[in-house]
Amino acid sequence: MRDAFLFFHLNLAFSSVAPERRPEVIARCYHPLLDLAEHHDLPVGVELSGWTLARIAELDPAWIRRCAALLAAGRIELIGSGWTQLIGPLAPAEVNRHNQRLGREACVHHLGVAPQLALVNEMAWADSLVGVYADAGYQGLLMDRDNIRLAQDLHGQPMRALPTAALGPDGRQLPVLWTDSNLFQNLQRAVHGDRPADEYLAYVEHRAGHDGLPLPIYCNDAEVFDFRPGRFHTETAPADGEWQRLATLCRRLRDERGLQWRLPSQALRIDQATRPARPSPLGSIAHPVPVKKQAKYNLNRWSVTGRDDLWLNSQCHQLTRQLMRQAGAGDTPDWALLCELWASDLRTHITDGRWQQALQRLEQALTASSAAEPVTADPAGPGALESLGEVAADGLDWQPLPADGRLQLRSAGQEITTRLEADGQRLRITHAALDLTLDLRRGLTLHRVAWTAHDGRALLVNLPQGHFDGIALAADFYSGGLLMEVPGSRQRLTDLERVQPRWALHQGWLLLGARLPLADGALDKRVAVRLHDGALALHDGFDGVSRPLGTLRVGQLTLGPDAHRHPLSIEIAQGGPVAERLALDRPVRHGQAVSALVSSSGGFGGGAGQLRLHDSQGPLLDLRWDPARCAAQPMLTHEPAAPHPYTRLGWSLCELDDTSRPGGRLRDFTLLLQPAPGRQA
Structure with a gap:
């Protein structure tokens, strides 16, 4: 006999459900869900946000009374998810903390129960979140296993090889009960009449004999039975009786296929008791934020x-x-x-x-x-956000660069000089802490960036075509460049044009800028050096540029081969109070298209606005941006290659998928780069 469980996700905030249809959802979906436990002897989990619970209490108090009675009788189990369903890795830790607090308080207020298990919202997981859920009082998590298996490179290994607990960057851990996208989608199809019942039962029997873990028969939306949200034109009209058909299938799974139905917490205890403890981080550098279902559902979707x-x-x-x-x-x-x-x-x-x-x-x-005072809080470090504002400031006193490119400036006791090189195509800028060369033939891209803290070796570079062996990487790879692609109009636009930069000295920064045409507007591009410490900033300002129905990637940084020692790793906080470290131990292709309709496959949760690059000798480079100005999406490419690996960081301002709509607004993006503290020449 195999143990199995099912729970249903209730969401009155479902994106394509109009508010006036919410009473219909409660009547057609949420009451029949309770019937499974009350009239069909099926133990079920009920997961809903505090917001949804409060709306049900307003619209249908009888449902609240039924649910509370079934909870008290132990026939259903309440599963938490926060006040709303939000994407934890994208939000600041403080938001995630309040979201979970408010959600649990709503459960206690309306139902008298504080849930012990939490469903990860949209199954969008980052290991930084362990502390958030643990501090909220949860004793375990429910998470989709398919993409964790992908992140952990467990393809071909048995289901029992999955971790038993999520391990956070601070060493804390929470047990995990694994859900399964294929299983829930197959039940949906059987209930909707798209798969014969006997064929579905045989499929579950095969999985029961193969998986070796409690079977997550259904762990998804309640609103897809006897109701259709109306999101897709291809949706078929519901046939009355889908909840009854679901109950019949569950009864047959018990009576004919030997499944023993459990509440989710019971299934978790069984799993924990029958497997050796194996806590582990769940993400990886290739999949830093695993999410639900197929590859088109990735972090960039939100x-x-x-x-x-x-x-x-x-x-x-x-x-x-x-x-x-x-x-x-x-x-x-x-x-x-x-x-x-x-x-x-x-x-x-x-x-x-x-x-x-x-x-x-x-x-x-x-x-x-806003009546409190202007936004000046600086979670990225002392002075970081104020510095980004100075680089992006308006009304600067721009001056033409001399014909020979020569400037000699002094500020805050530091001197900086500039001069033209390479037949006037490159501008070299020297500072006690930084040696920077800009390519004027290629739109102020970073031909070479070398800090004294890196022993003067070039950390960021432009790499010409032919640098890498093999045809796969036979292209020019620039640093500090921009790329816009609009598939509908077959446009591919860059900022790699010849420029004659202007310069300005502003609040301790030497700024070099150029204005380039871009799409239906212009790009205000700036490269700035902070005189007191040699920090570098890149700024892309969009004047009249429409948000494309396509992709826009900025701040692309190509690592040079000489200024770091492998292995590399990325340190980033993804929604929690403690940053996690992700080793570059496998190929990474966050910007690779999933299909013609989905332009990328993932990225990092950049809600904290900072990322640190490490090598084998310690912290290497700090990168900081202000999400309150531009909540750009950090993405990484890392490929094994000869004569050395190809590694490139970048930030996306726009991607394409099935949720994309015309219109919207671009945000100017400013990125601050400086050697990480503690690394000295």
Whole structure:
């Protein structure tokens, strides 16, 4: 006899469900769900956000009473997920902390129960989140196993090889009960009549004999039975009786195939008791944020696609910072509203009416909270955000560069000089801490960046075609460049044009800038050196450039071969209070298209606005940006190659997938680069 479990995800904020249809969802989906436990003797898990629970309490108090009674009788189990369903790795740790606090408080208020297990929202996981869930009081997690197997390179190994617990970067761990996309999708198809019942039962029997773990028969939406959200034109109309058909299939699985139905917490205890403990980080450098289902569902779906994800996330970061300041001043911020504005449903197939309502709520919240004082909090480190603002400042006193490129400037006791080289195509800038060469033939890209802290070796470079052996990497690879691709109009645009830079001295920065045509507007491009320490900043400003229905990648940085020692690793906080370290121990292709309709396969959760590169000798390079100005998506490419690996970091402002819509707004992007503390020549 095999142990099995099922739970249902309830979400009245579902992106394509209009508010007026919510009572219909409760009647057609949520009451029949409780019938499974009350009338069909099926133990089930019920997972819902605090926001959804509060809406049900308003619209249908009878459902709340039924659910509470079944919980008290031990016939269903409540599973938590926060106040809203938000993408944890994209949000600041403070937002995730309040989201879980508010969600558990709502469960206690409406149902008298604090859930012990939590479903990872959209199955978007980062190991930084272990501490968030543990601090909230959860005793375990539910997470999709298919993409964790991919991240951990467990293909071909038995299901029992999966970790038993998620291990956080601070050493804390939480047990994991694994769910399965293939199993839940097959049950959906059988219930919808797309797969014969006997064929489905045989499939489950095969999985039961093969997997060796409690079977997660169904772990997904409740709103797909006897109801259709209306998101896709290909959706078939529901046939009445789908919940009854589901109950019949579950009964047959028990009576004919020998499944023993368990509550999710019971299934977790069985799994933990029958396998040796194996806590492990769940992500990897190739998949730093595993998410649900197939490859088209990746982190970029909620960060830089949708109607206007980049703008919405940037505004939410700004509101987060303002509310944190209010809390520090003793005020009571509206954390619930903030979590609602971070909700994943606003970032996918949101209806027109709900999108406009969200924009109005966000504008009102920003206006109300801005009365505190200007946003100057600096989570990226002392002076970092203020410095980014100086690099992006307007109204500078720009001067033409002399014909020979020669400048000699002094500020804060430091001297910096410039001069032209290589037939006037390159501009070399020297400082006590930095030796920088810009390529004027290629749009102020970084021909060579060498800090004294790296023994004067070039950490970032432009690599010419032919540098790598083999045809796969037979191209020019620039640093500090931009690439826009618009498949619908077959456009591929870059900033790799000849420029005559201007210069300005502003607040301790030497800025070199150029204006280049880009699409339907212009690119205001700047490279800046901070005189007191040799820090480097890159700025891309978009003047009249429309957000493309395609991709826009900026700040691309190509690592040189000589200034670091392998192995490399990336340190980044992805939604939690402690950063995680991810080793570059395998090929990484975050920017690789999944299909003609999905332009990329993933990236890092960059909600903290900082990333540190390490090599075998310690911290190497700090990269910082301000998500409240531009919540850009960091992405990595790392390929084995000769004569050395090809490694390139970049940031995306726009990607393409099925949620992408025309319109929206681009945000200017500024990136600060400097040697990591503790690494001296």
